[in-house]
Amino acid sequence: MTETRSEGDRVVLVRAMAALAATPPFADLDTHTIEALAAQARIAEYRAGELILDAFRAPPSEVLVVVAGRVRVWRDAARPHDPDAPDMICGAGEVFGLDATLTGKAIGPLAVADGPVRVVRVPADQAAAALPETAVGAVPTRGLLAPAELSEPGDRLRVDELAMAPLVIVPGTISVREAALAMARTGLAGVRLSDGDLGVVTDRTLRERVLAAGLSTERPVGGVAATDLPRLPGDASAAEALILLLDDVRSDHVLITGPDGGVTGAVEARDFLGSPVTPGLVVHERIERAHDVATLVQHARRLPGLLADLLAGGLGAAGVLSVYSALVDAVTRRMLELTFAAHPEVSLDAFTWLSLGSNGRRESTLSSDVDCAVAFHEPLPQDEIDRYREVFLxxxxxxxxxxxxxxxxxxxxxxxxxxxxxxxxxxIAREWLDDPSRNNAAMMVSLLLDARPIMGAHDVPAVARMVTELRAHPASMRMLLEESLAKRARLRPLLRVFPGRDAFDIKRYALLPIVNLARWAALTVGSTALPTTERLRAAAGSSILPARQAATLVEVFEVLQAIRLRRQLHQVERGRPATDRIRLDRISAIDRSIIARAVREIATVQQRMANLSRYENPEDWGRPDPQPDADDWR
Known part of the structure; x- marks a missing residue:
C-alpha cells in the first residue's frame, strides 16, 4: 500500500471530497461536513492481490470508498474465501466497511485489490459523527444492520403474562352444572377426559353446546368440552395470541401451554386490555359489528392509522403486519356477509373463500393487493358460477x-x-403437475401454494395435494425453481443513485425474491407452512438452503419488511398512496446501508441455488445439508 501525500494535501483534499460527494451515504451530507471528513481522510493505493481490509479479525478503524479500480469482496466468514470467487466486486464510487465500522463489530468484509486500486479511507469516528442517525442501533447476531426500532422489543409482552386466573381442572365425569359452579371465579375450566386429553369448557361452550342445544345440565361435562381451541406456549408474544383470536371466529379463548405441553391457562379478548395490541382488538370488534357496507368501509379505512399506533405502542413490525393481515381477513369476511345478505339468490355456504398472495402468507402491507379465489363445494353450472362472480365483483x-x-x-x-x-x-392442479409448461402453470401453482382459507371449509385438497405431489414431479420442481429465480435481487440501482430520478422497488428487487425462494425451498422439504419466515425455517439445514443462509434470509426479510412498513406509513401520513418504491436519496444512511447489504445477501443465496440446481438431481434437493454450517439453526 502506498499513500499519495506526495501529491500535496490540497490535491488529496479535493480528490477525497469529490469521491465522498459522489458516494452514498456521504453524498447526502452538506458541503461543509464533506470537506471536514475529507480533511481527516487519506488516499491509499494498492497493487493487485494486496489486502485492503479484513474486518472479520477486528472492526475496521476506517470506512473505505473506491476512487479507481476494482476490489474483490467476501462477506461470509464461514465460507472459504476463494480468490477466484468473491461475493461481489466493488468499483469506483462504491463503499465497503461501513456496516462493521458503524456497529463496532467484526462482521466483515474481507477486501482484496483486483488490480491497481485507489481508495479514500475515512476515520471511523469521523464517519459515525457525520452520520448521526446511524450512531445508535441494534445489530442482530448474524450481522445485518438494523436500527433498534426495527427489532422486536426485548421486553415484549408474553402471552402467559396476560392470563388473569389459573385454569381450574375438573374431571370429565362431573355434571355440567358442577363444572359451571367451578367456573364461577375463572369463567372457564379444564376438563380431564377419559382418554387423558384435556378439553375446555367456557361460557360460550355452555351457551352453544348445552343451553342452545336443550341439553340437561346434569349430563357429564366431558361430552360438551371443546378440544379444538388454539394453543400457544407461554413464552409466545401477546400479538400471536391476538392473531389467533382474530383469525379463528369459532374460538373465544387461546390456551396457554407449559414446557411439557400441558395446558396451564387461557386468555380471552378482555385480557388484552391495556396491552400494546389493544387498538387492534378494538378495531376488530368494530369490524365485526359493522351493520352495513358503508360503516365497514369507514372502519377499514382507519387501518393505516392503527398500524402506526401499534408500532408506536411497542409492537414489532412483524407483529404489526400479522395483526394487519388478520384484520384484512376480518374485513373480507364481514364484507362477504353483508354483501351476500343483500343477495338471497346466492349462498355463503356454497364455497370456500381463499386468500392468496401476501395476505395468504399473512404478510400484507398497505400496498398489497387483495388476491383471492373461491372453491365451490359442489360442481355448479357455468351460469350459476357467473351469478356468484357478479356478487364477488x-x-x-x-x-x-x-x-x-x-x-x-x-x-x-x-x-x-x-x-x-x-x-x-x-x-387443473393435476394438469399443471403433468405438464408444467401449459397455461402459465408455474405462476398459478405459486398462487395456489400461498392459498389460505378464511371463510368456508378449511380444507383445500388441491393445495395439500400439490405440496405432497410436487416433489414427485422433477420437471415441475425445476420449472418452479426457474420461476423462483426469474426475479433476481438487483444491486445496481442501489449503487448509482441519481437524486430526483432513482427509486428502488423494495418488493420487486428484494422481498419478492425471498418469498419465491422460501416457497420453493419449503416444497423441497415437504413443508406446508405459509409465512415466508416459517418456510425458511422449515427448509433450513437442507442441501438447497444451509442453516446459515436460511437464518440470514429470515433476518433480511424481517428488516426489509420493517423498512417497507415505516416508509408506507410515512407516505400515508403525508396524504400519498402507499407504494413499494423508495427514493434512496431521501432515506437515512442506515436504511440505505441495510437495503444494499440485504440485496447482496439475497443475490448470494439465489446464485448458490442456481449453481446447485445445475448438478444436483431434483429428488436430492430436500436432503439434509452434507456440510452443515458451523452455527446451528436457532
Whole structure:
C-alpha cells in the first residue's frame, strides 16, 4: 500500500471530497461536513492481490470508498474465501466497511485489490459523527444492520403474562352444572377426559353446546368440552395470541401451554386490555359489528392509522403486519356477509373463500393487493358460477373503497379462472403437475401454494395435494425453481443513485425474491407452512438452503419488511398512496446501508441455488445439508 501525500494535501483534499460527494451515504451530507471528513481522510493505493481490509479479525478503524479500480469482496466468514470467487466486486464510487465500522463489530468484509486500486479511507469516528442517525442501533447476531426500532422489543409482552386466573381442572365425569359452579371465579375450566386429553369448557361452550342445544345440565361435562381451541406456549408474544383470536371466529379463548405441553391457562379478548395490541382488538370488534357496507368501509379505512399506533405502542413490525393481515381477513369476511345478505339468490355456504398472495402468507402491507379465489363445494353450472362472480365483483369493489384493492392482473374471485369447484381445482392442479409448461402453470401453482382459507371449509385438497405431489414431479420442481429465480435481487440501482430520478422497488428487487425462494425451498422439504419466515425455517439445514443462509434470509426479510412498513406509513401520513418504491436519496444512511447489504445477501443465496440446481438431481434437493454450517439453526 502506498499513500499519495506526495501529491500535496490540497490535491488529496479535493480528490477525497469529490469521491465522498459522489458516494452514498456521504453524498447526502452538506458541503461543509464533506470537506471536514475529507480533511481527516487519506488516499491509499494498492497493487493487485494486496489486502485492503479484513474486518472479520477486528472492526475496521476506517470506512473505505473506491476512487479507481476494482476490489474483490467476501462477506461470509464461514465460507472459504476463494480468490477466484468473491461475493461481489466493488468499483469506483462504491463503499465497503461501513456496516462493521458503524456497529463496532467484526462482521466483515474481507477486501482484496483486483488490480491497481485507489481508495479514500475515512476515520471511523469521523464517519459515525457525520452520520448521526446511524450512531445508535441494534445489530442482530448474524450481522445485518438494523436500527433498534426495527427489532422486536426485548421486553415484549408474553402471552402467559396476560392470563388473569389459573385454569381450574375438573374431571370429565362431573355434571355440567358442577363444572359451571367451578367456573364461577375463572369463567372457564379444564376438563380431564377419559382418554387423558384435556378439553375446555367456557361460557360460550355452555351457551352453544348445552343451553342452545336443550341439553340437561346434569349430563357429564366431558361430552360438551371443546378440544379444538388454539394453543400457544407461554413464552409466545401477546400479538400471536391476538392473531389467533382474530383469525379463528369459532374460538373465544387461546390456551396457554407449559414446557411439557400441558395446558396451564387461557386468555380471552378482555385480557388484552391495556396491552400494546389493544387498538387492534378494538378495531376488530368494530369490524365485526359493522351493520352495513358503508360503516365497514369507514372502519377499514382507519387501518393505516392503527398500524402506526401499534408500532408506536411497542409492537414489532412483524407483529404489526400479522395483526394487519388478520384484520384484512376480518374485513373480507364481514364484507362477504353483508354483501351476500343483500343477495338471497346466492349462498355463503356454497364455497370456500381463499386468500392468496401476501395476505395468504399473512404478510400484507398497505400496498398489497387483495388476491383471492373461491372453491365451490359442489360442481355448479357455468351460469350459476357467473351469478356468484357478479356478487364477488361487488365484494371486491367494496373492498377497494375500503382501501383494499384487488389484483390488477385479475387474480380475484371475480375472474373465471379463480372461481372453480373443488373438483375443477383438483383437475387443473393435476394438469399443471403433468405438464408444467401449459397455461402459465408455474405462476398459478405459486398462487395456489400461498392459498389460505378464511371463510368456508378449511380444507383445500388441491393445495395439500400439490405440496405432497410436487416433489414427485422433477420437471415441475425445476420449472418452479426457474420461476423462483426469474426475479433476481438487483444491486445496481442501489449503487448509482441519481437524486430526483432513482427509486428502488423494495418488493420487486428484494422481498419478492425471498418469498419465491422460501416457497420453493419449503416444497423441497415437504413443508406446508405459509409465512415466508416459517418456510425458511422449515427448509433450513437442507442441501438447497444451509442453516446459515436460511437464518440470514429470515433476518433480511424481517428488516426489509420493517423498512417497507415505516416508509408506507410515512407516505400515508403525508396524504400519498402507499407504494413499494423508495427514493434512496431521501432515506437515512442506515436504511440505505441495510437495503444494499440485504440485496447482496439475497443475490448470494439465489446464485448458490442456481449453481446447485445445475448438478444436483431434483429428488436430492430436500436432503439434509452434507456440510452443515458451523452455527446451528436457532
Amino acid at each position: 361487488e365484494v371486491i369493489g367494496s373492498l377497494a373503497r375500503a382501501g383494499l384493492t384487488g389484483d390488477g392482473h385479475g387474480a380475484t374471485a371475480a375472474h373465471k379462472l379463480f372461481a372453480r369447484s373443488s373438483a375443477s381445482w383438483e383437475k
